[in-house]
Amino acid sequence: MTKPTLIFLILFSLNFASISALSQKPKALVLPIRQDVGTNLLVADIYGRTPLKPVGFVVDLTTRHLWVNCETNYKSSTLTQPKCKSAQCQKAGTKYCHTCPIAARPFCHANTCGYYLENPVTHQNTVGELAEDVIAFSSTNGFNPGPLVQIRDFLFTCSPSALVELKLPKGVQGVAGLAHAPIAVQNVLASKLGLKPIFTMCIPSGNSNGVIFFGSDGPYSLLPGLDFSKTLKYTPLTISPFDEYYINVKGIKINQKPVPGLNISLLSVKDTGSGGGTTINTLLPYTILEGSIFKAITSFFAQQLSKVPTVKPIAPFGLCYESKYFSSTLLGPGVPSIDLELEGKDAVWSIFGLNSMVEAHPGVLCLAFVNGGNEYRAKVNIGVYQIKDVPLKFDLSKSVLGFGGPLSGARTHCENFNFTTVA
Template sequence: MAYSNYFILLSAFLLIILSQTSSAQPSFRPKALVLPATKDSSTGQYVAEVKQRTPLVPVKVTIDLGGQYLWVDCEQGYVSSTYKPSRCRSAQCSLANSQACGDCFSGPKPGCNNDTCGLSPDNTIIRLGTSGELAQDVLALESTNGNNPGRVVSVPNLLFTCAPTFLLEGLASGVKGMAGLGKSKIGLPSQLASAFSFKRKFAICLSSSKGVIFFGDGPYNFLPNHDLSSGLTYVPLLTNPVSTAGSYFEGESSVEYFIGVKSIRVNNADVPLNTTLLKISSDGFGGTKISNVDKYMTLEPSIYKAVTDAFVKAASNVPRVNAVAPFRICYNSKNFLSTRLGLNVPLIELVLQSSSVSWQIYGANSMVDVGNGVVCLGILDGSLVNPNTNIVRTSVVIGAHQIEDNLLQFDLAASRLGFSSLLYGQRTTCGNFNFTSVA
């Protein structure tokens, strides 16, 4: 009996030691997260799939680089045991800068509860905003070491906004909301960095097919063997003092990403233009922002005329063909040599901090193939983008076509942008991240 008691005591002792050892082991904390992004062929939108709720379900969202936060449709099919509305005057409402509080008498259900604070989710594709309930739920993404995806990690209480189904109008098929990557405190980059205690940085690398978004610092390794986090050119990120969202609370600044363009060059020659328009005014007009929601570079009318006149002059030896809407300047593609950086057309440069620092827009990012052997300059007149108001809010918008196959790193803590230039020059593309999991 004593022999038996000895082994019982020994077993109990070992269990205690093992449990202490297990509890002392640190939980897995990723250094970065990775999210694949695919360009929808019918809409041109960049779509990603996250996992949300309990139990986890895949949710497709349209990526909005300058969006305020994650919003999803809660009106149809939102089922989750971990959904929590944010109560009025709570810390969550304060963090989200919510200044609206109210009741919903057809609930309780996701998106409709009493004594909750609200925000104004914004569909930036069709420029439509509405009201929605601020809430929390589980969100899961894959971790990464910079080379491959790793294990899936979860944020138990990620803040997002519920929206009604009608706000999905104009979004890609199957999409249930929009993922905002803007500078707000509840934008995905800030929330994910806070949840896992990594640096407040994220990077996007979009292409005409597949691309990738990283949350956290590099390395960002692309096949065949390129760490794109090294060799970036850095410039300051600027703040527009007035929100550029469709709806916002008074006094809010913009969460979109602005940079300081000093001048514009075409084929190494300065384009004559009113440089005052390149500055952000106190009432929020002017400046240069980066957007993946705007499909093409869009310019204030006088800047558009100056840049396109300079481009046509620089390519005067090449005959033009009939315009193809929405573009005005088109050519037969056979009249241009094809190079590693796209068609050999006049180089467009956005001059940044100094004359030696510029964002160079080569043929792959300036020309758009519209079919039948025709290519057009992918720049739009801003007055035609908003024909109802004829008001051009931002003087220069660097659109989705211009940022494809360029890696852009947004450092929110240091308020700076790192950009790679066109990756074709490094013999890689944004579609070359290895999504073969090693988990």
């Protein structure tokens, strides 16, 4: 357990008594988030059940709801299961009704709603049981965590234990889904607490906690006093038939020069159901590009560094150099920037060395993009490495994505939210 996580758990315990003292609905909620070292997946500890217990969840932009293993060690006096044809089942959009044969798992109850579940890493799937229970988040003023808020009758799905046993981080018992769906985490919080359907992610670049804000336009303050809500640029969000988030990339430049030989039509959001476009995927450690896009970008990047000798690529990357040839800057290794020109006024997402070059081996830096061939539905799948220390605000009320520049340029990091002091 990292030190910031331990501090947060202590503050949670100390502040638990203040739940009932919160006289009005919170304006925003805050949640620590970290990257698991073994799997590179994003993980958050969320409190739930009665009595409250911290449970680890993978945080995923493509999962439509929160689901958790109810088959093993799930004890709660407030767990309930909505009945078939109930308002809760209608809200979830499920029409499946459990009949629960004799051989059914212990958590299956007759006449309750089934909901499709998938392990987003292994793609193993099953039908779980829709349920409700208590969940708890810290309120926030944007500067510190505040009194804790219990959300009763939070709608989620119970899964069998087998769904969490493969390729998920140790201790994780479910997935917190943030896709664009009726019972995704941010939408249940919004409907229960009257918050805005907004969540803002700030993924850490180190081993400490980053932060997710729910429900507000800001402030989003990081020590020593930077409110990054004021510096975000915006581009439209498009939602796929699979409830995934897409953005429209109009062009790509390297070193302020358009990448030659790039099929721009592959980047645009035309038909997100059958392929094409650019999405953000928090399950991927690095950005994965369609084959021809990968070739165009890596070739032109290499041309811009033609005087720097390459070394044998280290899988899964295709272009590598000795690190000794590059200077060190606030924005990482001194390499040409990669600029994604997005739809919207001044909407240019610049990827500097901090997010474009990875130390794949001691003394070796590689361009942190992977050739995905035609394996993925989207042609550009922006992964976690490219969004570390880059704030992302998903404003579902306005259907826009807010994004910032790398925080290291402002001499701060996503780890610098002040979890150690309670407002």
